[in-house]
Amino acid sequence: MDFGTLIAGILTLAIYTFLYKDNPIYRIAESWLIGLSIGYTLVIFWQTTLVDNLFNPLFGDGKLVMILPLILGLLMFSRFSKKISWMSRIPIAFMIGAGAGVAIPAMLYARTLKQVSASVVPLLGEKGAFNFEALVVVVGLLSTLAYFYFSREHKGIMGKAARLGTYFLMIFFGTTFGYTVMSRMSTFIGRIDFLLTDFLHVIK
Amino acid sequence: MQTRIPLLVCLISGVIMFAQYFSSLPIAKSIYENILEWWQIIFAFTLFVGVAAFIKTNLKSISQKKETPYRTISLIGLFLMPILALIGGTKIDSPFLWAFENMQAPMQATVFSLLAFFVASASYRGFRARSISASILLVTALIVLIGRVPIAELISESFPKIGFWIQNYPSMSARRAILIGIGLGSMTTALRVILGIERTYLRGN
């Protein structure tokens, strides 16, 4: 077993001590993980974005226009000073505005129009065969939307539709729960694989 | 001025990024590409602000002798990774990648795998058929849990088929409704942000 696998195994078992109860060994491992994660992200952000997209074009290729994003980026640090902390709002506003601007057509097309058009499917096929699945989708969609429509009281037909929507939502949540259990178990099985195969050599 | 300038910046960047979607002019494309590039760079700075705040908070806690060992360990880990990257780079077989693969990744996967136990515990304690809705949720979950393992095909060929049918039609339709609702909500929120009606992002300095 190489040293890296030994360290990985020890740290894995340290985290698993939490299953008994919160303890100093777990907390040390957790603190170490937090520090490493932030340090790792720091390196990756620096190398892949600031160096590649800012410093190299600005100082390497002489692209002086890159001074503007540099200034905007440095303005973010003004939040540490009480006097000029308002200036950090400028780069934030720039990013928020840009994000909002591109989001409008994206949300309209991909999440709304395309989804609605995919739901509008003929209920009768070419040879007159009834498309039951299409009916289920339309009924499910409309009743769930009725449930989320809070501008009108859920009474009468609206109430019945909202109730039906609740049942469709329960089907969705049940399906999601089933898959979530599957996912969590898979993650646990992965760690068991590491412990049994690489760390303890119980399995080859 | 402290509010007006940011609102103006938000309006300008928002309108430009929205309008360029409908323009094929070379100048629009050039401005669009520049904004995308600047957005990327400014976003990277936000991490460094976060790291500075993290270091400040931890040093303050250490000076006040609150959870000193744990805070110190976090700070050592934080500074270790850049030092390793400076020493050996970030390629295959570098100390930086070694630390990530043998310390960070295993610990992160293990922390996440603890959820398996919480899910099992929650299933026993909380999953009750108290009402029609809860019963529907329960039955659907059971069908999916059985249907998505290889043994399901041995029990009955219908099990996986029923599971897929539920997933692809009634479950999908509910999720679609949620997506449409989110899409409409996101659009209106984006419009409100650009027009300066929504200002929550200006708080918290």
Added chain:
Amino acid sequence: MFLIVVVSYILSIPFDTQPSPEVQKAFDYIENLPESSVILFSFDHEASSLPEIKPITLALLRHAFRSKAKVVGLSLFAEGTAIGYRMMTKAADEFGLKYGRDYVFLGFKPQHISAILGIGESITRVFPEDYLGNKTDTIPIMRGINNYDDIDMVITIADGDRPAQWIEYGGARYNQQIMAGLTAAMITSYDPYLASGQLYAVVGGLKGAAEYENLYGKRGGGNRGMLAQTSAHFYVIALIIIGNIIYFRGRKQQGRG
């Protein structure tokens, strides 16, 4: 639960699982790719989901390399960077492929929406250098790959909402085809995109990885975990049933009292 999973993992009986339609569709697409097609792999996941993600990623990468596709890798999640790089080199080494000529890893960009939109205009502008510091426009494999027009498929390996952004920005604006390798917990979130055709296909969870491995012809992490997965599922089902029996018996007794 620990014991059940450990014992069933040690026993590890192989299963022949029928592939689901989405996994079959994903497999058929890569299998029928013309040589030198370009596939962009985006590693958009955290290290925490590695046990689930790794079998899916390796199966897809191996298949892409076997189909002699040009594979370009990148990451829109910081942790996916190191993991993606390692998995690409591991899979490529199995086929004796050369970095720069047959595959390349471009690295990471933090602002994912900006990156997805930027690739639609110029990939070298978003990634002027690759992960190893080489100028992107000097890398042999990158010649002729400028934007989405030159990319046949984007495969996003994710444990969160990155595929949705690929669909909403890359797919909606640039008509880029998107495929996803997902953790099981995220599968239901993407069913509407699958149904509408905005997502071409999905390989989801450890079961999806096992199905893909069976189609590919080389069993790996996906298949190894299937008995343990089955046991864990039945354990949870047993807990739910027992919990409900106790609940209803308690309610009955309360009714009598």
